[in-house]
Amino acid sequence: MHVHEINPKKTLITLTIFVIVIIVGLLTITNPRLEYKLTPNETVELVVWDDSYVFPYELEDVIVGAVDTVILIDIRNTFDFSRGHIPGAENISAVELLSEDNIKRLKKLQKEGICVLIYGETQLQANGPWMVFRQLGFSNVKSLMGGYQYYALWKDNLADSYGDDGYLLGAADFDYSDIASNVNIDENEGDSEKTSITVNRRKKSTVAEGGC
Amino acid sequence: MNKNYFILFGLLIVLSGGLLFLPEKTNYVQQSPESLMWDIVQPTRYISTDQVAKLIIEKDPLFQLVDVRPDYDFEAFSLPNSFNIPIDSILTDEANDIFNIEDVNTIFLSDDDIKADQAWVIAKRMGYKSVYVMKGGLNCWIRTIIQPQKPSESAPITEFELYNFRKGASIYFTGAELSTNSDIKQEVSITRKKKETVAEGGC
Amino acid sequence: MGPLIPLGQISSGWDFIIALIIGIAFGFILEASGFSSSRNITGVFYGYNFVVLRFFFTAVIVAMIGLEYFDYMGWIDLNMIYILPTYLSPMIVGAIIMGVGFIIGGFCPGTSYTAIAIGKLDAIVFTLGLFLGIFIFSEIFPYIEDFYYSGNMGNITISEVLGISNKLFTFIFVIIAVIAFYVTWLIEKKVRKTINPYKFE
Structure with a gap:
């Protein structure tokens, strides 16, 4: 007498359990709510080749309402926001921006081709959140060069900032090796003459062009 | 042969065939976007140039500097003992080896802090712990450490202490001669390596 | 989730206890499958009993399919398994x-x-x-x-040598196993005069 003959259904029962475990496992896979759309390598490409910044002088069209395909989002805290912000900006913190409702809204905006411009006190503050949203696949999220500080400096004559490049980041202000090798401590002023930076400035977009 | 065996055969083939339709899985652990965002909004990742100067002078073994500028910039000028990992090669195996050293904190730096911050976001997403960013980057390094500004007369004492530290550090990093004002307290103990004589030889 | 010890879910002191439990189960299954009888084992060589071959093929393909699914479902990380x-x-x-x-x-x-x-x-x-x-x-x-x-x-691993994915290799191996089951059954039928298959519904 073989073990199978004691309970002839043993094999089928075992296999049924096996199949049920796999099916239950497949059904209960928890898909994370948010998933990276860009692979790490694509993210590196993004930050090396990115061109999705908005130049401060481009803001003027947005503020006067000539371009209605841009939404401004201020990710600073409410206190800073209440002290001054770019006209028309909404105050949503970076973490809040990841909430279900806001993600839904961002998706809708992306479909409609509306650009979401996020800014912080400095460009650095908006940099991380901007990268997260780009990695989540929101190609319509852009970051304001120079941040709010630069805007506040130029807010009365924003268009004139076209000729200024104080908002440019990511470039060397000094010829480090030159400075580091001959420093005279007593010259405290330190002639920090800027080396001429070659700026590939985007042409000022006409009002009609607008948007992203 | 019992026909139930054929049911079993069919079941196994269907199960294994189903494997072929499963999407490919990424085989690295990434930080979720939510917790990445939480890390981003904390300012704790920033390390000031003064702290970095201190770490270099004290030769702190628990910190390593990673310069994310392109290699030609790195060759022209770099901070002492810093590694060069240009931002486009941040996912290579060599970079992984450097980030993965146990108990060693990595500080990213670039011309300013944007590129270093971007490198930080990528490293954080890839699950590396204990990574930091040098606030202000090398531009700030030059302004604060190499060419410190003398505080105004009415500034608090801490400002002067900081200034004295920076001046000392500047000397350390540039080897500039100090035309001494006698009241300068030097906080930095400079332990410059003695020039070895030939007789001493290697190890 | 797994493997449990390399990922630090449980401490490495548990490995002997786990080994003991798995060992008891393995011995039980071997005995229950009739492997204590040397007739069953040498039967593969003489061609009248292929139960050993079928037993191990079944164990291997069930484990392969299960591990591949578990890997996909995130229950075990196959990259961390020692080879x-x-x-x-x-x-x-x-x-x-x-x-x-x-x-x-x-x-x-x-x-x-x-x-x-x-x-x-x-x-x-x-x-x-x-x-x-x-x-x-x-x-x-x-x-x-x-x-x-x-x-x-x-x-x-074999799939690395052949340059194919683990999943494809699992599928191929299952096909090979099923063919082996059928062929061994044909051989048994020919060699043994009176075949008395297990009753199994």
Whole structure:
């Protein structure tokens, strides 16, 4: 007498359990709510080749309402926001921006081709959140060069900032090796003459062009 | 042969065939976007140039500097003992080896802090712990450490202490001669390596 | 979630307890499948009983399919599983020696212990021979050490050698197993005059 003959259904029962475990496992896979759309390598490409910044002088069209395909989002805290912000900006913190409702809204905006411009006190503050949203696949999220500080400096004559490049980041202000090798401590002023930076400035977009 | 065996055969083939339709899985652990965002909004990742100067002078073994500028910039000028990992090669195996050293904190730096911050976001997403960013980057390094500004007369004492530290550090990093004002307290103990004589030889 | 010990879910002190539990289960299944009988084992060689082959093929394909699904579902990380290094030529020689011993003795190392457990005298003799063989091997080991470590291919898997994905290899292997089941059944039918298959609904 073989073990199978004691309970002839043993094999089928075992296999049924096996199949049920796999099916239950497949059904209960928890898909994370948010998933990276860009692979790490694509993210590196993004930050090396990115061109999705908005130049401060481009803001003027947005503020006067000539371009209605841009939404401004201020990710600073409410206190800073209440002290001054770019006209028309909404105050949503970076973490809040990841909430279900806001993600839904961002998706809708992306479909409609509306650009979401996020800014912080400095460009650095908006940099991380901007990268997260780009990695989540929101190609319509852009970051304001120079941040709010630069805007506040130029807010009365924003268009004139076209000729200024104080908002440019990511470039060397000094010829480090030159400075580091001959420093005279007593010259405290330190002639920090800027080396001429070659700026590939985007042409000022006409009002009609607008948007992203 | 019992026909139930054929049911079993069919079941196994269907199960294994189903494997072929499963999407490919990424085989690295990434930080979720939510917790990445939480890390981003904390300012704790920033390390000031003064702290970095201190770490270099004290030769702190628990910190390593990673310069994310392109290699030609790195060759022209770099901070002492810093590694060069240009931002486009941040996912290579060599970079992984450097980030993965146990108990060693990595500080990213670039011309300013944007590129270093971007490198930080990528490293954080890839699950590396204990990574930091040098606030202000090398531009700030030059302004604060190499060419410190003398505080105004009415500034608090801490400002002067900081200034004295920076001046000392500047000397350390540039080897500039100090035309001494006698009241300068030097906080930095400079332990410059003695020039070895030939007789001493290697190890 | 898994593997449990490398990921630190449980401490490494548990490995002996887990090994004990798995060992009890393994011995139970071997005995329940009739592997304490050397007739079943040598039957593969004489062609009248392929239950060993079917048993192990079934175990392997169920484990393969299960692990692949578990890997996909995130229950176990197959990249962290330790893979024994492959020494090709020593393994071939070792497999031949083991196969010969298999047929002559009628036991494999595992089944000889289950046979001892049910009190078979030949299994006791087999196990004594097993220890004698281990003793002789360790005495002559210095002379064959070079061969023992030759042909190291590292921690590779068949799918890596063939350059195909694990999932595709699992599928191919299941097909091979099913074909083997059918072919062995045909051979058994031919060799045995009176075939009396297990009743199984």
